Amino acid sequence: MTFEQILANPGGLFHSPTLNGPDIYVELPGTDPRPLTILLTANGCRIASVFAEDRVAEENRYYVYYVFDQDSDSRYLIARATISTAEPSFVSMAAEMPALNWQEREIQDWFGIAAEGHPNPRRVALHDNWPDVHPLRKDFPVDTVLPPFEGEQHVLRPTLGEGVFQIPVGPVHAGIIEPGHFNFAVAGEPILYLQLRMFYTHKGIEKRFEQLPVRHAVFLAESISGDSAFSHGVAFCQAIERAADAQVPERARRMRTILLELERMYNHVADIGAIAMDVGFVVANAHASRLREMILALNEDLTGSRTLRGMVCPGGVRRDWTAEQVSHALGVVQVFESEFNSIVELIESSDSTRDRLARTGILRPDKARDLGIIGVGGRASGIDRDVRRDHPYAAYDTVTLDVPVYQEGDVLRRMQVRIDEIRQSIVIIRAVESQLAASPFCVPVPPLPPDRCALGAVEGWRGEILHWIRTGPNNTLSRCKIKDPSINNWPAMVEAVQGNIVPDFPVINKSFNLSYSGTDR
Amino acid sequence: MFKILRKTAQTGLVTIGYPAAPPVISPRYRGAPKFNFEHFNDPPAAAAACPTGAISVTSTDTSGRVVVDYGLCIFCGQCAEADPSIKITQQFDLAVRDRSALVVTADYSPDSSGSNFELKHLQYGESPSDLEETVKLRIRDVLGRSLAIRVVDAGSCNGCEIEVNSLNNPLYDIERLGIHFVASPRHADMLLATGPVTRNMELALLKTWSATPDPRVVVAVGACGISGGIFGRNYATVGGVDRVVPVDVYIPGCPPTPLALLNGILLAVGMMEEKGVPR
Secondary structure, eight states, X not given: OOHHHHTSSOTTSOEEEEEETTEEEEEOSSSOOHHHHHHHHHTTEEEEEEXXXXXXXXXXXXXXXXXXXXXXXXXXXXXXXXXOSSSOEEEOOTTTOGGGHHHHHHHHHHHOOEEETOSSOOOOSSOTTSOSOOTTSTTSOTTOOOOOOOOOOOOOOOOOSTTEEEEEEOSSOSSSOOOOEEEEEEESSBEEEEEEEOOTTOOOHHHHHTTSOHHHHHHHHTTSSGGGHHHHHHXXXXXXXXXXXXXXXXXXXXXXXXXXXXXHHHHHHHHHXXXXXXXXXXXXXXXXXXXXXXHHHHHHHHHSSTTOTTOEETTXXXXXXOHHHHHHHHHHHHHHHHHHHHHHHHHHTOHHHHHHHTTSSOOOHHHHHHHTOOHHHHHTTTOOOOHHHHSOOTTGGGSOOOOOOOSSOSHHHHHHHHHHHHHHHHHHHXXXXXXXXXXXXXXXXXXXXXXXXXEEEEEOSSSEEEEEEEEOSSSOEEEEEEEOHHXXXXXXXXXXXXXXXXXXXXXXXXXXXXXXXXXXX | OHHHHHHHHHHOOOOOOTTTSOOOOOTTOOOOEEOOSTTOSOHHHHHHHOTTOOEEEEEOSSOEEEEEETTTOOOOXXXXXXXXXXXXXXXXXOOBSSGGGGXXXXXXXXXXXXXXXXXXXXXXXXXXXXXXXXXXXHHHHHTTSOEEEEEEESSOOSHHHHHHHHTTSTTTOGGGGTEEEOSOGGGOSEEEEESSOBHHHHHHHHHHHHHSOSSOEEEEEHHHHHHOGGGOSOTTBOSSGGGTSOOSEEEOOSSOXXXXXXXXXXXXXXXXXXXXXXX
16 A cells, blocks of 8 residues: 555544655644554554654744655655644653654653653663753754763662572673673573663764765764765765755666675675674684675775775765776675685584574564564564665665565574675676666755755665755755664564573674664764 | 685685785775875865865965864865865875874965965974884884783774774784783773763773773774764764873774774884883
């Protein structure tokens, strides 16, 4: 069903549907999104994101936006609730939709709009020792220097029982990874309950976007999550291009596709190696990290940066490739493919590795659906979603995508999804390269008209990345909302570790490999 | 088991020679931008192109000043697009011991015709060639000893962590130099700190530093670790590692490549003796 069919008989659920570019916007009659949400979710839609915007200076109100998507419609539906400035609040849906838990609390912290009826309305994005500020309000200057924070009073939920004790871990972890706090409640070896405390790397990115001209903001988008620099960059540029009605030339769209797949490959192969290492198969990891290095070196040759920075720009890409570069890239992919196959064979031939990975860290499909899990973690648990196929962008409309989906939801299947996706990336790169016709690699983007709203969506290697913008005057942004797939998927970790032993936590964590910086922004 | 051994034998040796041998670097790698201060085409255009304010220009009728801060540079190459007199080089070994050594100041005054500015004074914080010598000397020393590093992510985007992790892969194989990453600051000689230091990580960074036995060496990694980078100093960030703990070596980059990191770590190792670490 298309959104038009679902919304044919609204019965007062919303008014004034407007088409803004390829997406549908509707206005909610009040601050309660539940009636519309019930209708949409009953018809196979899901909520991809919820976020707020300060329009007090212009319209004397706040808005809260709900982004919906569904299988059979390539557009997004964005519902908007108007929030008054007097005691601002909106109706929470976090009790029914755990995926919204942190996103709703973010709105509370950043905008001072209360999430009415939230089951756990405590601070999340600003820690408990912050003063009472709402940094994303327009009247809060970005360079405010807050006084030193006193005391640390975050209270974790107590876990009680005979022989039950708690293991606090982080924010500084033992490995070379990002900071976050995990609190395990254990009885003997098995984990009973995991509590997360995140946002240690919150660095004001969404506010910072409002300060930079668009041409500089692209580099900020590349720094949202360093291992997804290109995906976030493309999502941002797509939003800009849609706001400016700019058409990206074909060659640029194909080049973007190739680089997006290279990003997927270097991250997936590293994760496959890391999963093997976390169960003791060190040699497999040495080979996998050698393969990752192969792609990173190729990235450097194609873009000047090992992590694909400084390449994407609104209107296309910043530099073209010579025929030699392209054939070199194909040569590297060829070598990569045969090496990758032999390493997968090595891992698959190890019964002890398989034994440790199968039935470890299970996320059941029904749980994954209830929690709104997406990306690699979702596909290993029966969630058949992929932005590349469902909302095609770049050159993905020219390739057929066979999305790997498994039902078992364990670490082994999350690794298998990555293996399948790398093989598919190779197919995509070859198909797209063969059509890499001569055409401009970049077109100038006209000056951005103010007050245009647009959404950019990309399937990063972790899953769905969304950038929603409202343009401001003189090629600036008045709002940029970033949704990294990680913020949807942390609840999956909490679910998957339960009943597993503490020593298996690292491999379960690695099998999701979520971005802390993308979550915290 | 035989499959594993066969694969290892087939693969052979992949480790690079650096620092003993010069590294192989792609000619397309975007390293340090090189400025021709005598014939700087268009400093205002270069400054406007820079997303982090690494190039700043101030001028009056009678004088002009251009300040280039490599500690803010994210190596995007936009300045060279705006001003062809700026050349992107493949230089990666930019690590310094002094923050001011990353800053170049060029002063200009009008020439005799009065219509053009000419270069009057050029000041580098520290001579890069001296630095190279220091590194080379220390490289020889370091091969004889071991170093334990603890990495602290103080709010980075994870870009620097990717490249620090690369140091452990078979190509860079940092353990061949006696350098290894350890799980606790209590086991560490050196802290490698990344990120603009978020307010939420400020205390954790300080505690980690306090837990590292003295003498300790602190290395600030990447544009963010040095200066806050593209995030700058805002309500949620402190704007650089040295605003929280004393820093001994700065490694520019966004993110610094494994070679740049290796260069910086080896530079810092030369400092261990100064701080009283017995050899």
